[in-house]
Amino acid sequence: MPASPLLWDIFCQVVDNHGDLGVCWRLSRELAARGHQVRLWLDDARALPWMAPGALQGGVPGVRVLRWTRPLTATVLRTLPRADVWIEAFGCELPPEFIAASADTEGLGAPKRPPVWINLEYLSAEPYVERMHGLPSPVQQGPAAGRTKWFFYPGFTARTGGLLREHDLATRQTGFDRTAWRASLGVADAVGPLVSLFCYEPPALPALLGHLRADHAGVRLLVTAGRATQAVQRAIARENSHLPASTQPEPLWISYFPALPQTDYDRLLWACDLNFVRGEDSLVRALWAGAPFVWHIYPQHDDAHHAKLAAFLDWLDAPPSLRRFHLAWNGIGDHAALPPLELPAWRACVRAARARLLAQPGLCGQLVEFALAKG
Secondary structure (H helix, E strand, O other): OOOOOOEEEEEEOOOOOOOHHHHHHHHHHHHHHOOOEEEEEEOOOOOHHHHOOOHHHOOOOOEEEEEOOOOOOHHHHHOOOOOOEEEEEOOOOOOHHHHHHHOOHHHHOOOOOOOEEEEEOOOOOOOHHHHHOOOEEEOOOOOOOOOEEEEEOOOOOOOOOOOOOOOOHHHHHHOOOHHHHHHHOOOOOOOOOEEEEOOOOOOOHHHHHHHHHHOOOOOEEEEOOOHHHHHHHHHHHHHHHOOOHHHOOOOOEEEEOOOOOHHHHHHHHHHOOEEEEEOOHHHHHHHHHOOOEEEEOOOOOOOHHHHHHHHHHHHHOOOHHHHHHHHHHOOOOOOOOOOOOOHHHHHHHHHHHHHHHHOOOOHHHHHHHHHHHHO
């Protein structure tokens, strides 16, 4: 229990169910585990029942999920005490009626000090993150004119806000029984590596399937629900449609998973020998898993993701083969062919990176300290 437990309002505009909502839910859950109270405002909570079963029914003490309607009704606003901290996640903006209502301190029973207003940004390893982290952003207009927001940037170095890391992560990982988990999937006798796949639609996916099929160690591919499953099934259908039955390739052992709760997805990454991840939340989970991984970065129309990926690979100190694989996997430049999988070198790289991160404070603890210092 913290010395000064805080009440937090976290606003999340869901653009990608797996990313924005996933990060906000993990943050809310961890704040509550540290003794704080959280109101998580969602404009789309449809993914939460499978991502965090029981969350909508109050299954996590300290976290209350609220519907972010547009506009928020006066009835809702009048019944809520004002929070100590406001968080705008990933560039969403607080509703103006919410801000205006907070000025009515008598109606909301609010403390004298205004809430600490934090703009929680996207994750990046680019140099601007260290420069921008913790800077003020004066509000020039609207019901909050004269107030100050604060930029808070997650990141990979000590001069950033750090990464989300649960207080009990090390204990849970140490207690994880990988053999029993594999047995629960019916692959206890598998002699080859387990590979998890969570991706968008990478152009190199057919090449990866060919890579894995040619591996005589008996690779087992575990595919997550949604776009990854659809992409794999399309790639296999296209491949088979161009070949006569007598020359179709040897089958690859594939398991298609249903949508997994966050805790089960974490275990999937812990159990596998190679993880293909996408977006932001699963990248961080892959780092904590400590196994070799390949990141499918979210593609942007102006190719801004190219610089973002390069900055991350620089921070990771990725060996040449892992750099080439990332470029090919993300369809960047002339790197069309996938290089061989060099798992021992990739594993050493990831574990060295994880050790650096574990020596730094995590995001949740830094957020709490920041809010207390600014409040």
